[in-house]
Amino acid sequence: ELKVEQNPLFLSMQEGKNYTIYCNYSTTSDRLYWYRQDPGKSLESLFVLLSNGAVKQEGRLMASLDTKARLSTLHITAAVHDLSATYFCAVDVGETSGSRLTFGEGTQLTVNP
Amino acid sequence: EPEVTQTPSHQVTQMGQEVILRCVPISNHLYFYWYRQILGQKVEFLVSFYNNEISEKSEIFDDQFSVERPDGSNFTLKIRSTKLEDSAMYFCASSERGSRGITYNEQFFGPGTRLTVL
Numbered sequence: 001e002l003k004v005e006q007n008p009l010f011l012s013m014q015e016g017k018n019y020t021i022y023c024n025y026s027t028t029s030d031r032l033y034w035y036r037q038d039p040g041k042s043l044e045s046l047f048v049l050l051s052n053g054a055v056k057q058e059g060r061l062m063a064s065l066d067t068k069a070r071l072s073t074l075h076i077t078a079a080v081h082d083l084s085a086t087y088f089c090a091v092d093v094g095e096t097s098g099s100r101l102t103f104g105e106g107t108q109l110t111v112n113p
Numbered sequence: 114e115p116e117v118t119q120t121p122s123h124q125v126t127q128m129g130q131e132v133i134l135r136c137v138p139i140s141n142h143l144y145f146y147w148y149r150q151i152l153g154q155k156v157e158f159l160v161s162f163y164n165n166e167i168s169e170k171s172e173i174f175d176d177q178f179s180v181e182r183p184d185g186s187n188f189t190l191k192i193r194s195t196k197l198e199d200s201a202m203y204f205c206a207s208s209e210r211g212s213r214g215i216t217y218n219e220q221f222f223g224p225g226t227r228l229t230v231l
Binding site for chain 1: 144146148154155156157158161169171204208218219220221222223224225
């Protein structure tokens with residue numbers, strides 16, 4: 001059974017600080033996604049990582065993928081309050097023509113002024 | 114910008130009743146999905162659907178669940194006899210492609226239907 005584990009599950013940080021969220025997964029996959037979810041809202045796609053060594057950046061967020069280590073990271077630079085949300089990584093292990101995302105537990109990020 | 118829509122936004126039902134959750138995927142997408150998220154927990158895959166049939170389903174998707182694409186735009190999830198533990202947020206998603214043999218696939222999620230079973 002595929003396991004996707006995020007660390008930490010809860011993160012409280014001050015504005016202006018940097019931090020990294022980790023996502024480990026237990027099976028071979030070269031398709032990993034990061035989503036953001038605000039309370040009571042849907043999932044917003046942040047990054048699509050499709051190969052070993054992939055690195056993508058958008059604003060204060062940067063995601064990377066190491067398929068050999070089965071690890072993805074989401075790095076937050078100089079956090080601002082607007083980044084407060086829950087962040088999910090998801091691994092695509094679809095075997096048929098469709099895809100099937102297995103999500104991590106989510107990291108609830110709170111950025112304090 | 115095209116988006117996935119879902120109705121209703123909130124459904125309250127009595128245990129044992131049937132519910133149908135509706136989704137309108139993005140118009141040029143061919144693959145459709147249902148996920149659920151029990152309050153405070155992670156998002157769980159239920160089922161994927163392509164070419165008018167189920168591609169994959171999870172252990173959660175038992176005989177009480179069914180999916181249908183009744184016309185060219187709607188995609189529905191039916192729960193035949195709801196249980197208390199079916200209370201959750203149900204997300205519909207769609208993608209342009211599946212995953213095999215392609216380099217890019219992104220699932221776009223709808224706003225969700227909150228199902229409350231009393």
